[in-house]
Amino acid sequence: MSSTSPTRRRWDGSPLRPHHPQRALRVDPHSPTRLLRAAQTSTCRHCGNHIDWYTRTNQQTISLHPHEVTASAVPAQHRWHISSGIAHPAHDSTPWCRIPHTPLCPTHPTNEPLTPKLTELRRRLALRTRHLIDTGAFTPQPTQPITPTQPTACRPARPVVQLLYCRYLAPTPLDNIQCVAQTRQRRRCTHHVLSPQAPAGTWTLTPATPPCGQLALPTSQMAIYNLNHLPSPEQLRWRAQRCPLHAAPSQASDLALAEWELFDPLLHHTHIHTRLPTATRRRRSAANR
Incomplete structure (x- = not known):
């Protein structure tokens, strides 16, 4: 009689390995970043x-x-x-x-x-x-990205947003900025930062002031999406790039980095628009027809 215990196997002869449940990723509450x-x-x-x-x-x-x-x-x-x-x-x-x-x-x-x-x-x-x-596993991208088609004036491709008394260059149009929080299904939230359930900012014309000690720009004014009049928690929500559902940082971790870029009028002069968005004006003109 053999003293060795038979190895547990499935009906097809493959070894049966014990299932170890995956551990959920957690962020320490004292961590300075909520990023996973x-x-x-x-x-x-x-x-x-x-x-x-x-x-x-x-x-x-x-x-x-x-x-x-x-x-x-x-x-x-x-x-x-x-x-x-x-x-x-x-x-x-x-x-x-x-x-x-x-x-x-x-x-x-x-x-x-x-x-x-x-x-x-x-x-x-x-x-x-x-x-x-x-092997065809990688195709290098050009160092200089191809310049996309110039967007219409009513929807800047990368608008300038002013919040917490700083100016940031948005990664995408305002209605496309996606929340970076993690959902319960461990996926990135599909909601957007700009929500009809939350107070909105206002488009204003403001001087395009360059950094201190540099020459003045030829453009005197630029259009920005101003959020400075909103409450501080609402501005912090925008800065953290979270939707109203994940406004509190303690509710969920981040699955992506906030994509804001500090605005420099000299480096980002191609994203300066000298007039306000005209989407509302165009809709009114179409209705009058």
């Missing part, structure tokens, strides 16, 4: 290699190489470390550090010599990019 790290792994659109997106201390984002690198092999200006989900541009006195993806990206020119270890890492990423292209 598991949803921020992506690939570079220029070389196809893996990158990790992190939020910086100034609320901007940065793409980091997904693995730690020996700190002694990284120049001081390229050393980053992660603390509580936030990327800090400094070294934390450990033997390891993180490095931005840009100096390692094979498609970006290197303006300064790299250390031998980083040069070898950059070479390996270049080989992987070539393998992805040869």
Whole structure:
């Protein structure tokens, strides 16, 4: 009589493995960011290699190489470390550090010599990019994006929004800005930030003031979507890019980064509109016909 216990198998002979339920991702209540790290792994659109997106201390984002690198092999200006989900541009006195993806990206020119270890890492990423292209798994995108067709004046493609006494460049038209919160089905919320159930902003013309110490712009006024007259919680909801259902940060985590970009009238001069949207005016003229 055999002393070995038979392995549990299905009717077709395949081994029966125990099912381990997936654990739900949670964000620590004391974390400075509500972003779920598991949803921020992506690939570079220029070389196809893996990158990790992190939020910086100034609320901007940065793409980091997904693995730690020996700190002694990284120049001081390229050393980053992660603390509580936030990327800090400094070294934390450990033997390891993180490095931005840009100096390692094979498609970006290197303006300064790299250390031998980083040069070898950059070479390996270049080989992987070539393998992805040869196998058809990756198609590199052009460095300069194709300029889309000029939008109509009644619906700017990237409007300028003023909230919390700062100006931001929206990623899409106002009615297309999607909520970044996670739903109960662990998917990104499909609702929009602009909602008929919430108070709306007003389109106004305001001086297109450049940053301090720079020359004045030829455009004297620009159209902005002003939210400064709304209550502070409502402006914070817009800044967090959440719909009214997920207005409270404690209700759900974020599955994506807020896509606001600090508006610079010199860098974003192509998104400056000198007159207010005319959608209402066109509807009235059509009704009068």
